[in-house]
Amino acid sequence: MTKRQWVMIGLVTAAVVTVSLVLSSTAFAGKLEDAIASTPKGAQPGMINPEAPKGFLGIPGAPNPMWFWGILWGIWVGWIFSSVGAFGGVMAGVGHISVFGLGDYASTFKKTSPVLNKLLTDSIKTSNQYLVGLSALISSVTYYRMGRLVLPLALFLGGGSIIGSWTAANFSSGKLGAAAYTGIFGLLVLVIGGFLIYETTERGQSGKKAAKAAAAAFEKQNMRAGATGGVGAQGVRFSRFEHGRIYFTFYGVEFSFNPIWPFIGGLIIAAISALIGVGGGFLYVPFLTSIAGLPMYIVAGTSALAVLISMITSITTYMLKGVPVDLGFVGLEMVGIFIGSILGPLTSKKIPEIWLKRIFIVLALYVGLGYVMKGFFPHVFRLPGL
Numbered sequence: 001m002t003k004r005q006w007v008m009i010g011l012v013t014a015a016v017v018t019v020s021l022v023l024s025s026t027a028f029a030g031k032l033e034d035a036i037a038s039t040p041k042g043a044q045p046g047m048i049n050p051e052a053p054k055g056f057l058g059i060p061g062a063p064n065p066m067w068f069w070g071i072l073w074g075i076w077v078g079w080i081f082s083s084v085g086a087f088g089g090v091m092a093g094v095g096h097i098s099v100f101g102l103g104d105y106a107s108t109f110k111k112t113s114p115v116l117n118k119l120l121t122d123s124i125k126t127s128n129q130y131l132v133g134l135s136a137l138i139s140s141v142t143y144y145r146m147g148r149l150v151l152p153l154a155l156f157l158g159g160g161s162i163i164g165s166w167t168a169a170n171f172s173s174g175k176l177g178a179a180a181y182t183g184i185f186g187l188l189v190l191v192i193g194g195f196l197i198y199e200t201t202e203r204g205q206s207g208k209k210a211a212k213a214a215a216a217a218f219e220k221q222n223m224r225a226g227a228t229g230g231v232g233a234q235g236v237r238f239s240r241f242e243h244g245r246i247y248f249t250f251y252g253v254e255f256s257f258n259p260i261w262p263f264i265g266g267l268i269i270a271a272i273s274a275l276i277g278v279g280g281g282f283l284y285v286p287f288l289t290s291i292a293g294l295p296m297y298i299v300a301g302t303s304a305l306a307v308l309i310s311m312i313t314s315i316t317t318y319m320l321k322g323v324p325v326d327l328g329f330v331g332l333e334m335v336g337i338f339i340g341s342i343l344g345p346l347t348s349k350k351i352p353e354i355w356l357k358r359i360f361i362v363l364a365l366y367v368g369l370g371y372v373m374k375g376f377f378p379h380v381f382r383l384p385g386l
Helices: 003-037 067-084 088-099 102-107 114-145 151-172 178-199 209-223 260-276 281-291 296-320 327-348 353-376
Strands: 237-242 245-250 253-257
Touching: 003 114, 067 088, 067 114, 067 281, 067 296, 067 327, 067 353, 088 102, 088 114, 088 178, 088 281, 088 353, 102 114, 102 178, 114 178, 114 296, 114 327, 151 245, 151 260, 151 296, 178 260, 178 281, 178 353, 209 253, 209 296, 260 281, 260 296, 281 296, 281 353, 296 327
Parallel strands: none
Antiparallel strands: 237 245, 245 253
């Protein structure tokens, strides 16, 4: 991609993000002010000290993360999402909930100010999705140009996601407290991690000969000494639509899918994702590798475009519901997202497919177990970093 094209993407992205955030800020101002006004005043947990320095969302005494760490975490989120097509929202959630302390802060208001507790939880969810949405936009463009995005499949997933995202975001806003959100978040991630472990077994790998062959051909072309990584005629190429199935090839290996199943899958995945405030890549990836039987090298880009469509729908719905977003901090994180999302597609083609899956599994198990314990059994133990 040329420098001019990257500049154009950056300018368009900045304009869209700025407009949406400004609109969001005007919508949530009154709701947040009312929640703060009704919260008990004092220096104890669950109270607001008017004399304390302003932090997240301008709330006195709220966490106030250093700008450098916001950018750095954004780079990590952008890289992991654009590399495997997943875990951007999960890692954004880890940052907001644990690294920056917003989840623990929101939990202190569970009894003293339930409205503020749920408003902060919705803010975390929406902030996660802003980050993932930007990474998905950059990743989709990059992977498409690299011949590693199955456009029709992504569009059918995205079509279903519009319905799922709108429904879940519209009806879950203001319903989840911080502890319940954290526990559900972890449970879903843990289930997916367990499923992916099964995928690495001999039984789980049976029936995936086409994906293995395509992955092997891709690795041979892109990882051998002196390889240029050029797409040539070997990237995603559409061949035909026949008997209700769409056929395409990747590095000489043919794949096909029935459009109905991606649409239904996108609807369900997007609904779950909007509920917990993530992009859904951690569900799209298993769907694409296990049910659709695709190699990881085209899963990331395809997942990214489906996530982008879902994020646009979900963010818009939350914004219209008046969910608060910290304009300054989210903007800083997006600087990092932009950098990480450019690096991800360039580095992922040099990482063997098995290691991409292992990264996914390790993150799923650690984050899933950590947040299940934190949300449902907070007094038993906590994993470091969570």
